[in-house]
Amino acid sequence: MKTKKLIGFFFFLLLTGATISAFGQELQEKKESEEKFDASTFILEHIADSHEWHILTKENGDNVAIYLPVILYSKEKGLDVFSSKKLADGQEYLGYKLEEEGDLKDKIVSVNSEGIADEKNLPLDLSMTKAVMGMLFAAIIGLLLFISLARSYKKTGISHPKGIQSFLEPVILFVRDDIAIPNLGLHRYERYMPYLLTAFFFILINNLMGLIPVPPFGANVTGNIAVTFVLATFTFIITQFSGNKTYWKHIFAAPGVPFWLLPIMIPVEIIGLFSKPFALMIRLFANITAGHIIVLSLICLIFIFNSLSVAPVSIFFVIFMDFLELLVAFLQAYIFTLLSSLFIGMATPEHH
């Protein structure tokens, strides 16, 4: 056990070290050209989504990156699919350009023959960005993990759990016994189990992968507001579709409320309807993003002070933060699933 823990810890240190050296090279280059280090830009670049998966910047300024597919649709030009390498370093391709400054930073704009960007009519950007690729990778890991788990259940039958089962089954049972059943009741929980389990593990795997700083991990998926928006929307849709008569009655004609109060109560209830998933979306996004910002800030300290002696302190705090983030990864997956089941449970009050 002890040696395993030790190996895990060294692996962790190695990964952290690798990232820092990668950042270091990149920052060295930046520092030479700009002289003054801009921490906030650096951090935001690392948190934000991107059309390429940047790995490192060489000493001579060349970027090593995985170029992801760009998928664009505009009324005039139709559908275009090409590699983001064509747009690297501000190049124009097929009349498109990746903005590098201003309000439309990191957005793809159409340019006319004179090279002027059309800022009014942006093309519909359906590119498979870094977050999408990270998510896809997490989904593949999840599929492999759980389909093999299901296969092992077919093999072991009803005997005691073995191998990977003994690791994952308690988590599945936790979602069932401590999240689904208390909030949804014994009679209805089974209908929602697939969604709750999928949401829980989707968030958890993405959270954990976001903590590992080397590609193909490290994409900020659950810290991307579009992803949390989609997840919250699913909870919202499921809640509304499972809402029964009592639920809608409570919104549009809350029992025991005088009728003259209803004009106030109904808008309040409708706001409440949307504020719940909105809170879900913001909570997950903010927690994960905040964690990443803190880790990146601590690394930036080295370059702000421009001194290697700060590195040990930074590394120590980064390791501490990463452990905290590990907890947050589980906690946020738990909270999202718990609140989802709570909202669904509230929409289907049991008849007493």
Next chain:
Amino acid sequence: MILLSSSLVTPGVGTIFWSALIFVLFLLILSKFAWKPILSAVKARDEMIKGSLESAAKAREDMLKLQSDNETILRKAREEREGILREAREVRDKMIAEAKGKASEEAEKLIEKARAGIESEKRKALSEIHMQVANLSVDIASMLLGEKLKQTGEQSKLIDNYLKEIDFNKN
């Protein structure tokens, strides 16, 4: 605020589209190929554990019931045995008492008979003795008198009277 103004908080349409697609596919594939078999296996195991616990409790209950049944049967048997024994003892006692009664009765009868026999024999003997004694006395007397007394009824009557006066039973 640099954070709020950036693209960080504006969800991208492409990312929304892809994450919805990936999540739905992830959900559908996992539901069919993972959650369904896993949850049913876990449920089957739970039910089996519950069922075996229940049947164990039932078996224990049955055993207790059987035990108490056995005990009642045993108690009944013991009671029955005691009853039979008691009855047997009674019968035996009765038989013994009866036999005893009969035997003593018989004995008494026998004794009575014997006594009666003895009595009659004694009487016979005594009368014989009477006769002998009378004859002897007559002989002796005749011898003593030297003459033969006439053998009349008065003489023998006299002898009888004398003899009767002598109580032989005294000897």
